[in-house]
Amino acid sequence: MAEIDIVRRAYAKQVLAAADVRNQMLEDAFATVAREAFLGPGPWPILRWGKGYVLSPNDDPVYLYSNDLVGIDPLRNLNNGQPALHALLIDRAGPQPGEHAVHIGAGVGYYSAILAGMVGPSGKVTAIEFDPQLAARARENLHAFEQVTLLQGDGAELEFEPADVIYVNAGVTHPVPRWIDRLRDGGRLILPLTTRQGFLGGGVTKPEDGKPIERRGAVFRLRHRGDEFDACWISPVAIFPCEGARDQEAEVALSAALDRGGWEQVTRFYRGKDMPHKNTCWLRTKNWCLC
Numbered sequence: 001m002a003e004i005d006i007v008r009r010a011y012a013k014q015v016l017a018a019a020d021v022r023n024q025m026l027e028d029a030f031a032t033v034a035r036e037a038f039l040g041p042g043p044w045p046i047l048r049w050g051k052g053y054v055l056s057p058n059d060d061p062v063y064l065y066s067n068d069l070v071g072i073d074p075l076r077n078l079n080n081g082q083p084a085l086h087a088l089l090i091d092r093a094g095p096q097p098g099e100h101a102v103h104i105g106a107g108v109g110y111y112s113a114i115l116a117g118m119v120g121p122s123g124k125v126t127a128i129e130f131d132p133q134l135a136a137r138a139r140e141n142l143h144a145f146e147q148v149t150l151l152q153g154d155g156a157e158l159e160f161e162p163a164d165v166i167y168v169n170a171g172v173t174h175p176v177p178r179w180i181d182r183l184r185d186g187g188r189l190i191l192p193l194t195t196r197q198g199f200l201g202g203g204v205t206k207p208e209d210g211k212p213i214e215r216r217g218a219v220f221r222l223r224h225r226g227d228e229f230d231a232c233w234i235s236p237v238a239i240f241p242c243e244g245a246r247d248q249e250a251e252v253a254l255s256a257a258l259d260r261g262g263w264e265q266v267t268r269f270y271r272g273k274d275m276p277h278k279n280t281c282w283l284r285t286k287n288w289c290l291c
Contacts, residue, residue: 005031007062008030008032008065011030011065012027012029012030012031013027015030016084018084018087019084019085019088019091020088021088023091025118026087026090029114029116029117030083030114033117036061036064037141038080038110038137038141039072039108039110041059042059042061042063042064043063044056044063044064044071045070045071046071047069047071047079068082072107072134081111081169081239085235086114089190089219089235092234093165093167093188095115095118095165096119097119097122097123098123099119100125100126100161100164101118101119101125101164101166102160102163102165103115103126103127103128103167103169104167104242105130106127106135106150107129108137109137109138109141109142109150110141111167112125112127112145113145115167116142123147124148125148126151126160127150128151128153130153130154130155132152135151135152138150154243154244155176155242156176156178156179156242156244162183163184163187165188165189165190166179166183166189168189168190168242169192170239170243171193171217172191172246173193173194174247174285174288175269175288177271180224180271185226186223186224188223188224189222189224190221191219191222192218192239193218193219193220193283194241195216195255216238216258218233218235218236218258219234219235219236220233220266220269221234229268229269229270230267231266231269231291232266232267233263253284254283257282260282262282266290267291269288269291271288271289275288275289276291
């Protein structure tokens with residue numbers, strides 16, 4: 001076995017251990033997808049909390065196989081996200097061989113490739129990226145993955161086929177109706193809900209507003225079951241905001257809910273005429289609620 005293969009397997013094991021996840025398919029995906037193939041030539045800007053971006057000593061790809069964010073566009077604080085967080089969220093999404101996964105906020109495509117490894121050659125991944133330059137990079141990076149289709153545009157507006165998994169990798173204020181409508185029965189939506197303070201940029205260890213990360217954003221999984229949607233909290237989050245999925249009214253309601261706490265008690269998602277009395281809701285807007 002080549003040295004880099006050993007490094008990738010060790011990285012995959014460490015990432016899943018950091019996420020407290022046991023998932024052999026996911027480990028294999030992290031162990032076989034070459035991270036350096038998605039991040040351009042080295043040395044690479046690696047985010048060191050408290051120091052900002054620090055270049056790797058050289059272009060040896062071994063430096064990419066750690067549980068660190070790597071700068072894609074450091075001037076915008078835009079990163080290839082932390083592997084352990086993605087491992088946790090992908091595990092909770094539970095993509096299976098043969099399923100259709102939609103990745104909204106694909107960036108340069110690395111985690112789209114991880115999803116492709118999960119659904120296998122019999123499944124498919126629709127990767128959506130808003131930024132034209134990132135989308136062009138992702139399209140080139142993913143050309144060898146025949147089950148992946150790359151779309152450039154607004155993930156809140158683009159059409160896609162019904163999905164078993166919708167994996168959102170940007171901060172939103174609300175579940176976009178199109179996403180809910182395109183979720184198959186049994187399908188899972190990974191939804192990072194964030195406030196206007198819900199993004200920590202390069203090197204920031206303490207937000208200026210003093211709010212801990214738990215009061216800035218929360219990732220939920222919504223699961224379609226017949227006429228109902230289960231919901232559960234997964235983790236706190238600080239993540240780049242999503243173009244096209246920000247609403248001021250929903251953001252105010254979310255900020256108040258996060259300040260109150262109690263997100264771990266959420267079990268259901270409702271919308272429209274099916275919403276229960278407001279006193280039973282953790283987060284409620286005029287169109288949807290989490291209870």
